[in-house]
Amino acid sequence: MDGSFLGGLAIVFLAAVITNNILLTRFLGMCSFIAISRSMRNAWYMGLTVVFVTVCTALINYGIYFGVLVEGAPLLQTDLTYLTFIIFIAMIAAFVQLVEMIIERFSSRLYSALGIYLPLITVNCAILGVNLFMIEPDMDISFLQSAIYALGSGLGFLLAICLMAGLRSKLEAADVPAPLRGLGITMIITGLMAMAFMGFTGMVQQ
């Protein structure tokens, strides 16, 4: 492993966390972002669950896509990429269900912390988004890079939702004009945060 290889991974990681933050630059996963960011504790657990599910499903779907679906893949030669959407969705949903059953069985404490967020992220578009961006032809990433990209995107979601939870706890004491209370001010803040994150764009050369 030479320096440029590790440097490449670091760039993928930083780009996923900050400059291409899945939430604040693509606006994916907004529903859970807004619904769960009312308390820091919930935001933290929701974020961790998203990190875990994103990384695992990205690895599995990477295998399915490049092993089966893409033209000239080792298992089937035909181009079946038009099935990507439906297969990725089914895969993520099944994986989340399975993980829920496993932690419900084996860890009561973990279930108590994460259990209620798992059904929420079964259809979280941020996770499907990461899975789909990863296979874009111009990304051209390796298995390891896709793992790092998924990890970075998940952590980016965690960062954004925790920042939002922090801001919203400050907002509790703020004098917000009545029509903007709740969802309205949250949307405005999300927009401001997105602009702040875009300020990082020049820092990482892609």
Place this chain on the structure above:
Amino acid sequence: MSIYVEAVLVLGILGGVLSALLALAGRRLANYGPCAVTINDRKPVVVEGGGKLLETLYDQRIFIPSACGGQGTCGYCKVEVVSGGRTVLPTEIPFLNENEIQRGIRLACQVKIKQDIQIKVEESLLSIKEFRAHVSRTRQLTHDTRELEIKLVEPATMQFTPGQYVQVLVPGKGERIFRAYSISSPPAIDSTIELVVRLIPGGVGSTYLHRVEVGDEITLTGPYGDFELDEDKKTELICVGGGCGIAPMHSIIRHLEKTQSRKPCTLFLGAATAKDIMYQEEFEALKKRMPHFDVHYALSDLDASPEWQGDRGHIHELVQKLVQDKPGRQAFLCGPPVMIEAVSRVLHAKGFTKDRIFYDEF
């Protein structure tokens, strides 16, 4: 041609593998085997693990109140879990205070039975029965409110006290959904009960009860509610009802009439407009027959019903104006939460202690 075959093949295999995996996990992981459920000091009953406590108790003929169909949104189904309940879930936290969490109070709809479990249920809930019944009469009270008379079939009679309520089962697929309705008939009539149902657009319970016809079967559980009428004839009773919160008041006042009670009783009724007022003629007639009974109305919609000669404003303002400061009284309130809160505040200021004010929110 082969591209279609391959596509179907890939989807089929992947779908099959995923379904098989989930089915296997369901059988292996979500299978908790037989678990013993101990309720109070009764003999433990063995049930198949994996089910929800609320449903299991229902199967054991113990009817815990619940209004949201096990969704964890009403917070009514509280029971004390002594052991085997595992950690409190975040879905329960909004409904439990610190003290309740310490005591092991849980929402029965959120607790899954995964091991032997010991619970405590209030004794009063153990005597609640399930009734098979049918609709015997219906009457339109106002433009959006219907009175239903329900004939009890099995068991054929219900012993209740005025002010109590029943839970009506709303038929449908999936989890059992119940909706609570106060009984508006007096306890002296025990083979039928009357309910007052206001149609709420989109509401499952009221839509169902506005559709049923005479002769249709109804399943209900009850009676619930801890209002106890102070039978001392010197104790003055203040009743405040908003909208169809009139139902329990109707039961209480007809009970007083039937028992020829000499207890002083003042009824305050709040409605939005004159056409929302229920039982007005009946109460006016009762007022003439019962020297100790009085009734006052207030319309909250200040511009509606220009022909209205009576009071206007919120009902708590009328209570503030007319209720005297004197000891030895009991109050019963039924209506929307804001009304209950406003009226309670007025009554507290007039010297009512907490244990002398009973209320039912809806």
